[in-house]
Amino acid sequence: ESSDSLCREYILQKIGSGHYGHVYWVKCRETGDNYALKCHQNNADDNGVSESTVRELSCLSALRGHPNIVEMLDCFLYNGQISSLMPYLPLTLFDVMYRTWRGLSVLPIPYIARSSLEIANALSYMHGLNMVHRDLKPENVLLTADTLTVKVADMGLSRYAIAKGMSSTVVTEPYRAPELFVNGCIVPYTCAVDMWSLGVMIVDAMEAKVAFYDPKIPTDKFIAAALDPELSESDNYPSRKTVMPNVMRHKRVSRIVFKLLQMDPKKRLTARSLLADGQWRKGSRVTPDIISYVKQCVVNARWDK
Numbered sequence: 001e002s003s004d005s006l007c008r009e010y011i012l013q014k015i016g017s018g019h020y021g022h023v024y025w026v027k028c029r030e031t032g033d034n035y036a037l038k039c040h041q042n043n044a045d046d047n048g049v050s051e052s053t054v055r056e057l058s059c060l061s062a063l064r065g066h067p068n069i070v071e072m073l074d075c076f077l078y079n080g081q082i083s084s085l086m087p088y089l090p091l092t093l094f095d096v097m098y099r100t101w102r103g104l105s106v107l108p109i110p111y112i113a114r115s116s117l118e119i120a121n122a123l124s125y126m127h128g129l130n131m132v133h134r135d136l137k138p139e140n141v142l143l144t145a146d147t148l149t150v151k152v153a154d155m156g157l158s159r160y161a162i163a164k165g166m167s168s169t170v171v172t173e174p175y176r177a178p179e180l181f182v183n184g185c186i187v188p189y190t191c192a193v194d195m196w197s198l199g200v201m202i203v204d205a206m207e208a209k210v211a212f213y214d215p216k217i218p219t220d221k222f223i224a225a226a227l228d229p230e231l232s233e234s235d236n237y238p239s240r241k242t243v244m245p246n247v248m249r250h251k252r253v254s255r256i257v258f259k260l261l262q263m264d265p266k267k268r269l270t271a272r273s274l275l276a277d278g279q280w281r282k283g284s285r286v287t288p289d290i291i292s293y294v295k296q297c298v299v300n301a302r303w304d305k
Contacts, residue, residue, distance in 0.1 A: 034088035068122040094138035113284035118150035124271035136197035181220035192265035199260025
């Protein structure tokens with residue numbers, strides 16, 4: 001579409017920019033409906049279309065209709081850029097977790113469990129198509145305004161798993177699986193890297209912080225120490241009781257966390273197995289009161305900034 005024709009039908013306001021391009025809040029003048037328009041950055045080295053853009057659009061197209069994956073509603077050229085239209089979901093899982101990072105209470109465990117199952121539902125579908133997200137983190141998990149339902153987003157790094165391997169530098173470092181800490185190498189890895197990221201997100205939600213990070217300690221060494229059941233507090237590395245005290249206090253949470261945070265990817269819990277875990281599902285029942293509480297905490301955190 002031309003810039004003029006789009007502006008006649010919609011109100012546009014830029015809300016974000018990055019190496020990927022620009023994101024606009026879009027409001028239909030006729031219906032009042034809100035959308036997000038992602039305009040992908042052109043790349044002269046790839047005949048105008050970057051590899052990440054092709055990957056993201058092909059993945060979103062293949063994943064259309066899943067209840068826990070953000071849906072691409074349309075795709076077209078806008079101002080010479082490939083642009084994708086999606087539902088406007090300004091709230092992320094990071095926003096919900098962030099309010100605990102301002103000294104407020106920890107997220108209710110049923111909401112953490114439900115969110116993890118919704119993410120697992122999205123991953124189970126992706127992994128069934130042999131597709132790896134590769135950058136799963138709270139900022140890439142959108143939430144609906146009404147029920148705070150998960151919509152996994154940002155597929156720019158997603159790709160199909162292949163036997164010859166992929167770059168070890170994908171995935172934001174605190175959420176990176178141990179098999180990916182091989183500097184600058186092409187390593188064979190599987191859908192299990194996403195399950196590690198999910199495990200770390202559960203820990204972060206429980207601890208109200210980015211748990212596996214210390215600026216003085218390499219992340220891979222920090223993770224190995226934090227997950228070592230034999231390690232007590234030492235001068236150099238913290239123990240698991242120090243890194244994740246809330247997880248350790250709740251056995252039903254620690255049981256799942258340590259199944260996800262297996263150093264050996266072959267032993268790591270799969271998305272399908274997590275979905276089938278009856279005890280975890282039983283603890284994921286979220287009442288309207290819990291949703292209202294989480295929403296209010298987000299509002300309070302914003303006013304507290």
